Amino acid sequence: MFAVLRIALRALRRNILRSFLTMLGIIVGIASVIVGVSMGTGAKADVDKRIASMGQNLLVVMSGNMSRGGARGGFGSTPNISPGDYDALRREVAGVVGASPEVRANAQIAAGNQNTFVQVSGVSADYADVRSWEFKSGGNFSDADVRNANKVCLIGATTAKTLFGENIDPVGQIVRVKNAPISIVGWLSPKGVNSFGQDQDDIVLMPYTSVMKRLSGDTMFRSLNIQVEGPNVISDVQTNIYELLRQRHKIQPGRDDDFMVRNQQEMSDFFNANNRVMTILIGFFAGISLVVGGIGIMNIMLVSVTERTREIGIRLAVGARGRDVLLQFLTEAVLLSAAGGALGIGTGYWLAPLLTKYFEFPTLISNSSVIMAFTVSAIIGIVFGFFPALKAARLDPIDALRFE
Amino acid sequence: MSVPVIQLDDFRKTYITGEVEVKAVRGVTLSIQPGEFVAIMGASGSGKSTMMNTLGCLDRPTSGRFLLDGVNVGELDRDELADLRNRKIGFVFQGFNLLARTSAAENVELPMLYSRPPIPSSEQRERAMASLSLVGLAERSDHTPSQLSGGQQQRVAIARGLVNQPKLLLADEPTGNLDSRTSIEIMGIFQKLNEQGITIVMVTHELDIARYCRRVVVMRDGLVRSDEAVKDRFLAGEELAKLDAEQKAVQLT
Numbered sequence: 001m002f003a004v005l006r007i008a009l010r011a012l013r014r015n016i017l018r019s020f021l022t023m024l025g026i027i028v029g030i031a032s033v034i035v036g037v038s039m040g041t042g043a044k045a046d047v048d049k050r051i052a053s054m055g056q057n058l059l060v061v062m063s064g065n066m067s068r069g070g071a072r073g074g075f076g077s078t079p080n081i082s083p084g085d086y087d088a089l090r091r092e093v094a095g096v097v098g099a100s101p102e103v104r105a106n107a108q109i110a111a112g113n114q115n116t117f118v119q120v121s122g123v124s125a126d127y128a129d130v131r132s133w134e135f136k137s138g139g140n141f142s143d144a145d146v147r148n149a150n151k152v153c154l155i156g157a158t159t160a161k162t163l164f165g166e167n168i169d170p171v172g173q174i175v176r177v178k179n180a181p182i183s184i185v186g187w188l189s190p191k192g193v194n195s196f197g198q199d200q201d202d203i204v205l206m207p208y209t210s211v212m213k214r215l216s217g218d219t220m221f222r223s224l225n226i227q228v229e230g231p232n233v234i235s236d237v238q239t240n241i242y243e244l245l246r247q248r249h250k251i252q253p254g255r256d257d258d259f260m261v262r263n264q265q266e267m268s269d270f271f272n273a274n275n276r277v278m279t280i281l282i283g284f285f286a287g288i289s290l291v292v293g294g295i296g297i298m299n300i301m302l303v304s305v306t307e308r309t310r311e312i313g314i315r316l317a318v319g320a321r322g323r324d325v326l327l328q329f330l331t332e333a334v335l336l337s338a339a340g341g342a343l344g345i346g347t348g349y350w351l352a353p354l355l356t357k358y359f360e361f362p363t364l365i366s367n368s369s370v371i372m373a374f375t376v377s378a379i380i381g382i383v384f385g386f387f388p389a390l391k392a393a394r395l396d397p398i399d400a401l402r403f404e
Numbered sequence: 405m406s407v408p409v410i411q412l413d414d415f416r417k418t419y420i421t422g423e424v425e426v427k428a429v430r431g432v433t434l435s436i437q438p439g440e441f442v443a444i445m446g447a448s449g450s451g452k453s454t455m456m457n458t459l460g461c462l463d464r465p466t467s468g469r470f471l472l473d474g475v476n477v478g479e480l481d482r483d484e485l486a487d488l489r490n491r492k493i494g495f496v497f498q499g500f501n502l503l504a505r506t507s508a509a510e511n512v513e514l515p516m517l518y519s520r521p522p523i524p525s526s527e528q529r530e531r532a533m534a535s536l537s538l539v540g541l542a543e544r545s546d547h548t549p550s551q552l553s554g555g556q557q558q559r560v561a562i563a564r565g566l567v568n569q570p571k572l573l574l575a576d577e578p579t580g581n582l583d584s585r586t587s588i589e590i591m592g593i594f595q596k597l598n599e600q601g602i603t604i605v606m607v608t609h610e611l612d613i614a615r616y617c618r619r620v621v622v623m624r625d626g627l628v629r630s631d632e633a634v635k636d637r638f639l640a641g642e643e644l645a646k647l648d649a650e651q652k653a654v655q656l657t
């Protein structure tokens with residue numbers, strides 16, 4: 001076996017440029033497999049991280065129903081979760097430890113002579129806990145603030161910096177939103193930029209009652225964030241919420257829901273559905289280039305068999321069996337394609353970080369994709385090397401020796 | 405009498421190329437005993453190489469029987485023929501047929517790569533070196549064919565033929581491309597091997613080369629025309645000494 005490898009290596013070294021050019025197809029194919037899969041894996045890891053960073057054991061109740069109104073229906077439909085639904089949910093569903101609606105408005109907010117345009121989220125007093133926000137200074141607003149629609153807010157690190165300057169504690173300061181003075185009671189610790197380039201800290205949180213009254217004018221919630229006791233009650237709580245809301249929305253048995261309850265796994269699956277399509281597409285094109293690479297190997301191996309007919313004749317004459325010759329040429333083909341695969345993997349390792357660096361596309365090279373790529377390249381060698389090797393093995397010794 | 409190494413019974417070989425049928429060998433019956441040293445002679449196209457290829461188990465008879473060491477070769481499949489070539493036969497080709505860009509030692513090791521059971525690589529190297537020293541080329545073992553003279557290449561080819569200790573050494577015009585001195589040296593090697601008990605069959609065009617053998621078979625048109633023992637056999641040692649003396653004489657005058 002060792003001798004076979006040595007012979008194959010030597011044969012490939014003799015035509016080093018040709019070997020390299022032959023490998024190029026495989027290199028390109030494997031590199032695109034690695035990069036493509038790393039993009040899919042990276043995007044998925046990113047989605048999972050963002051969903052995990054929302055907090056633990058979360059459920060989201062959303063207005064509308066995607067399975068009914070097409071893919072976009074869920075996001076475009078009118079808000080239909082009422083404050084009454086929200087209260088009933090908090091009161092009646094066991095296992096819920098925190099719940100908060102989220103109503104959003106974009107508003108100009110000013111402090112002194114600074115002002116900024118920012119997303120104001122209306123939430124309950126549970127929200128900071130549910131979403132694991134921490135405070136750098138100050139603290140959360142209270143349930144009473146929510147009940148009374150008080151003019152208080154929590155301010156994100158970026159917004160605070162814009163309005164008051166770096167490292168200046170804004171707690172106790174007043175900001176003006178639509179001319180209403182709002183006092184800052186909490187300064188949120190930064191969460192950083194998420195991988196879509198969105199600054200999570202450019203935010204102002206206010207009691208949802210205040211936002212609905214002063215800013216958005218909404219009377220219904222688009223969505224609710226709910227935190228449950230632990231992972232083992234998630235599905236029970238989900239079922240209970242379904243039953244409660246169906247009842248409250250007076251949905252007849254057999255009719256579709258007009259809302260959705262999604263756990264984090266389901267959200268991740270939803271966002272990753274697009275990634276999967278992308279991964280499959282890239283995989284398809286990479287597959288084509290691998291086939292082209294394999295044909296290149298087959299072509300060169302056929303040339304090689306013809307060029308080395310005499311050598312084959314000599315080997316057969318001194319007692320090589322057909323399968324010895326077959327194994328020798330197959331080894332060469334596999335060596336070519338596996339080396340191409342290894343170089344392709346190396347290229348992928350080099351390209352993927354560049355993609356992240358210059359296009360801010362999250363990438364993650366998984367061990368399984370490397371193993372898979374390498375195995376595929378070796379298999380290509382076997383598949384496309386087999387025919388030329390068989391041709392070599394079937395040569396007649398005398399004809400081969402006579403070949404000029 | 406012991407089992408003949410070679411037993412041909414009405415051996416025929418017909419080549420068919422397109423419409424044309426070439427009857428290369430048309431019925432040869434021949435028996436060669438262990439330890440014989442046979443020269444096959446004959447005009448070009450008389451079927452010598454065709455017969456040698458069959459004797460070398462590279463080819464099968466069209467009709468007739470060929471027993472090698474008692475085994476009917478015509479009944480064997482490709483793999484079995486390959487094994488026979490590997491174990492029992494050393495073949496020295498007219499054109500040397502060495503692997504280019506491969507050292508002499510590795511060329512000699514080649515048959516051992518395909519031996520069953522496999523031979524450990526250290527033993528392969530040892531036996532290759534032993535075989536090369538037998539033909540007086542030990543110190544050139546790492547030279548490639550292009551770095552060796554024709555005679556040296558032929559000796560590497562002989563070393564390769566001997567490395568698996570075959571019963572039978574076949575040589576198709578082993579001295580065809582060599583000058584007379586080198587030819588005698590090669591015949592010397594053959595005579596030495598033959599004295600050690602190896603059966604040798606070789607093809608030659610040259611009458612005086614045939615006189616180093618013990619028996620001469622002459623072929624014409626695919627048939628054996630004569631088959632007799634060599635009288636006044638040449639011995640390579642003596643002939644070389646004579647040649648040396650002659651050359652000295654030429655130089656002295």
Ligand SMILES: Nc1ncnc2c1ncn2[C@@H]1O[C@H](COP(=O)(O)OP(=O)(O)OP(=O)(O)O)[C@@H](O)[C@H]1O
Pocket residue numbers: 419420421426427428446447448449450451452453454455
């Ligand atoms: N593969 C082949 N296909 C067709 N005809 C062949 C083939 N090999 C040999 N022949 C023919 O068979 C006849 C005998 O050829 P062979 O090579 O045995 O002659 P030879 O005695 O070795 O001649 P030389 O002394 O020139 O080597 C020739 O007429 C040759 O043309």
Ligand SMILES: [Mg+2]
Pocket residue numbers: 452453454576
């Ligand atoms: Mg011939």
